[in-house]
Amino acid sequence: MKLITVDDMLILFLNRIYIQSLDFKDKTSTEKYLKQLLAKLNNKYDLEFNGYYEVTLYVDLHYGVIIEVKKEELEYLDYFSNQIEMNTKVVEDSFLYEITDINDYLLDKVTFYKIHDKIYLRVKEDISNIEMGIILESAKVIYGEEARKIIKNGKVLR
Helix, strand or coil: CEEEEECCEEEEEEECCCCCCCCCCCHHHHHHHHHHHHHHHHHHHCCCCCEEEEEEEEEECCCEEEEEEEEECCCCCCCCCCCEEEEEEEEECCCEEEECCCCCCCHHHEEEEEECCEEEEEECCCCCHHHHHHHHHCCEEECHHHHHHHHHHCEECC
8 A cells, every 4th residue: 555645635555455355346345445444544643534525536457446535624614523524536548657668578468659758658467566566666657537648648658
């Protein structure tokens, strides 16, 4: 698990091991899992979670899930005090990995894209956790709208 903050958004990167038993189509169980996850973050990192949150889950079969959590400031400040309420949105996605050079370790399992002198890797079939670790060791994960633009406009190298 990786946790970063960008402006007023909390971004969690969870690999597929963390979410094996989770069905993202079941909104109730997904929200229950997210509330438990936020409670763990509250305890471990001394982050305070209460109020209303917009949560977007980007799900990739090969990587896992990236969760964007953004707190919404409502006019009724005390309405959600000491509790967590959320609106969740699940996006089935395909992540890209920005790499600096092309290695031949996974050539048959990936597709390469090039745009603006940058090279991106897209996993096209199942890979092991070790292979994913090798990719992540030297890559930056690209997801969401940015990844879709690269896939649409990038030149396929292979």
